[in-house]
Amino acid sequence: MPAASTRVPQQERSRATRARLLEATVDCLVEHGWSGTTTTVVAARAGVSRGAQLHHYPTRAALVTAAVGHLTERRAAELRAEADALPAEADRLDRVVDLLAAAFTGPLFVAALELWVAARTDVELRTALLPLEARIGREMHRLTVELLGVDERRPGVREAVQATLDLLRGLGVANLLSDDSTRRTALLQAWKTQLTALLAATDTAP
Amino acid sequence: MPAASTRVPQQERSRATRARLLEATVDCLVEHGWSGTTTTVVAARAGVSRGAQLHHYPTRAALVTAAVGHLTERRAAELRAEADALPAEADRLDRVVDLLAAAFTGPLFVAALELWVAARTDVELRTALLPLEARIGREMHRLTVELLGVDERRPGVREAVQATLDLLRGLGVANLLSDDSTRRTALLQAWKTQLTALLAATDTAP
Numbered sequence: 184m185p186a187a188s189t190r191v192p193q194q195e196r197s198r199a200t201r202a203r204l205l206e207a208t209v210d211c212l213v214e215h216g217w218s219g220t221t222t223t224v225v226a227a228r229a230g231v232s233r234g235a236q237l238h239h240y241p242t243r244a245a246l247v248t249a250a251v252g253h254l255t256e257r258r259a260a261e262l263r264a265e266a267d268a269l270p271a272e273a274d275r276l277d278r279v280v281d282l283l284a285a286a287f288t289g290p291l292f293v294a295a296l297e298l299w300v301a302a303r304t305d306v307e308l309r310t311a312l313l314p315l316e317a318r319i320g321r322e323m324h325r326l327t328v329e330l331l332g333v334d335e336r337r338p339g340v341r342e343a344v345q346a347t348l349d350l351l352r353g354l355g356v357a358n359l360l361s362d363d364s365t366r367r368t369a370l371l372q373a374w375k376t377q378l379t380a381l382l383a384a385t386d387t388a389p
Numbered sequence: 390m391p392a393a394s395t396r397v398p399q400q401e402r403s404r405a406t407r408a409r410l411l412e413a414t415v416d417c418l419v420e421h422g423w424s425g426t427t428t429t430v431v432a433a434r435a436g437v438s439r440g441a442q443l444h445h446y447p448t449r450a451a452l453v454t455a456a457v458g459h460l461t462e463r464r465a466a467e468l469r470a471e472a473d474a475l476p477a478e479a480d481r482l483d484r485v486v487d488l489l490a491a492a493f494t495g496p497l498f499v500a501a502l503e504l505w506v507a508a509r510t511d512v513e514l515r516t517a518l519l520p521l522e523a524r525i526g527r528e529m530h531r532l533t534v535e536l537l538g539v540d541e542r543r544p545g546v547r548e549a550v551q552a553t554l555d556l557l558r559g560l561g562v563a564n565l566l567s568d569d570s571t572r573r574t575a576l577l578q579a580w581k582t583q584l585t586a587l588l589a590a591t592d593t594a595p
Contacts, residue, residue, distance in 0.1 A: 216510040218424055293509070296562070300506045303499070303565050304422035316566055342579035349576065350552060353559030356502070359509050360522055370555065373548035377583070 201239050201249075203229040208250035212294035217301035222246055244311040251295050252315050258291055259326050266330045276382070277375050279330045280347065284371055287355035288364075295319075296356070323348055333382055343381040350374060407445050407455075409435040414456035418500035423507035428452055450517040457501050458521050464497050465532050472536045482588070483581045485536045486553070490577055493561035494570075501525075502562070529554055539588055549587040556580060 207229035211220040222243050226236040240246035262282055269278050286292065299316070302309040327344050328335050335341050354370070357363045413435035417426040428449050432442040446452035468488055475484050492498065505522070508515040533550050534541050541547050560576070563569045 214510070216507065219510065296506060299562065299565050300502060301422065304420070304425065309566055313566060320563075339579065342576055345572070345576050346556060346580060346583075349559035349563060350556045351559065352562050353555035353557065356505065356558050356562060357526075357555060359505050360515055360519060366551070370548055370551050373545065374552060377552075377587070381583070 197239070200229075200231055200235055202253075204231055204236060204239060204246065205250040205253045207231075208246055209254050209291060209294045212247065212250075212297045213290045217247075217297045220247065220297075242307070242311075244305075244308045247298055247308070248311040248315050251291070251298055252318070254291050255295070255319050255322070258286060258289075259322060262286060262326060262330065276331060276379055279327075280371055280375055280378070282330070283327065283347070283351055284354065284367065287351040288358045288367075292355045293359070296359075331382070339381060339384065343378060347374070347378060403445070406435075406437055406441055408459075410437055410442060410445060410452065411456040411459045413437075414452055415460050415497060415500045418453065418456075418503045419496045423453075423503045426453065426503075448513070448517075450511075450514045453504055453514070454517040454521050457497070457504055458524070460497050461501070461525050461528070464492060464495075465528060468492060468532060468536065482537060482585055485533075486577055486581050486584070488536070489533065489553070489557055490560065490573065493557040494564045494573075498561045499565070502565075537588070545587060545590065549584060553580070553584060 204225060207225045208220065211225050211228060215224070220243075222236055222240070223233065225246065226233050229236070236246075240249060265282055266279060269275055298308065298312055302312045324344060327348060328340075331344070333340050333344070335344070354363065354367050358367065410431060413431045414426065417431050417434060421430070426449075428442055428446070429439065431452065432439050435442070442452075446455060471488055472485060475481055504514065504518060508518045530550060533554060534546075537550070539546050539550070541550070560569065560573050564573065
C-alpha cells in the first residue's frame with residue numbers, strides 16, 4: 184500500500200487532499216453551521232493531518248472561501264451538463280428554472296449562506312469573501328444566460344435573468360427551516376410563464 | 390426621583406423593561422450576530438438586571454424570538470403609516486415596493502436572517518422560531534396585499550405578491566456584505582413595470 188501510494192505524484196496527492204478538505208468544509212457548514220466549522224473539525228472529518236490542512240489553507244477564512252468557491256464551480260459544471268442533457272423541447276426554460284431552483288435549495292446554497300451571514304460581523308471572513316461574492320454573482324448570471332440560451336444584449340434580458348436569480352435566492356432562504364417546496368413549485372410555475380413572456384417580448388423588440 | 394418612579398404602575402414599568410430588552414436584542418443581533426447575542430450582553434446593553442431579564446424572557450431563544458416578533462409588528466405598523474401618508478397618485482405601487490425594499494434591507498431583516506440561519510443548526514431556536522416564521526410570512530403577505538390595494542381573490546394576485554416578497558428577500562441577502570442599491574434600484578424599476586402589468590392583467594380577468 185505505501186509503495187503504491189508513493190507512486191502517486193505529489194501534485195496529484197495534494198489535489199486529492201485539498202478536494203477532501205473542501206468537501207468536508209461544506210459538509211461541516213451544512214451540518215454544524217459557521218460556528219461549528221473550525222479548521223480542526225474539518226481536518227478530522229477529511230482525514231487530513233492538521234499540518235497538511237494548515238499547509239493548504241492557512242486560515243479558517245481561506246479554507247471556507249476556497250470550499251464554497253471550488254464547489255460552486257463544480258456545481259456550475261454539473262448544471263451545464265444537466266442542461267446539456269435536457270431534450271431540445273419547448274419546456275427548456277421550465278427545466279432550467281427547476282435546475283437552478285434545486286441549486287438554490289441545496290447544500291451548497293446553505294453552506295454559502297452560512298458564510299455570507301457570518302461575514303457580516305467577521306472582518307477577516309468578509310475580506311476573504313467579497314471577491315468570491317463578486318465572482319459567484321457574475322458566474323451565476325453568465326451560467327443562467329447560457330442555460331436559458333438568451334441574448335443579453337436585448338433590452339430587458341439582463342433584468343429578467345437577475346430577477347430570476349434574486350427570486351431563487353429569496354426562495355432558498357424561505358426553505359431554510361421548513362420544506363417550502365409546495366409553495367415554491369406553484370410560485371415558480373407562475374414565474375416560468377412570466378419569464379417566458381418577458382424573454383419573448385424582448386425578441387420582438389427593435 | 391424614587392418617589393416619582395414608584396408612582397409608575399408596575400405593568401407600565403414591565404412593559405418598558407421588555408421593550409428595552411427587545412430593542413437591545415435586535416441591536417445586538419445586527420452588531421454582533423447570533424453568536425454575540427447572549428442574554429448577558431443584551432441585559433447589560435438594555436440596562437436591565439439579569440434577574441429582570443430572566444423573569445421576562447427565561448431563555449435566549451425566547452428573548453430573540455420575542456424581539457424579532459415584536460419589532461416586526463412595530464415595523465409593519467410603521468409601514469402602514471408610511472403607506473397611508475403616500476399621496477393618492479398613480480405611482481403608489483412604485484412607492485410601496487420602495488417601502489418594502491427598504492424593510493428588506495434594513496436592520497430588522499438582518500437580525501431576522503441571523504436567527505433564521507442560526508436556527509437551521511440549533512434545535513431549541515428552530516422550535517421557537519417556526520411559529521414566528523409562519524406568522525411573519527402571513528403578516529407580510531397580508532400587509533403587502535393591503536398596501537398595494539389589490540384583491541387577492543383575483544387569479545394571479547397571490548403569486549404576484551409572493552414573488553415580490555421572495556424577490557425582495559433575495560435582494561436583502563444580496564445586500565448583506567456590500568451596498569447593492571444601484572443594481573437593486575434598476576432591477577426593482579423593471580419589477581415595478583412587470584408587477585403593474587401583472588396586477589392590471591388580473592383586473593381584466595373574467
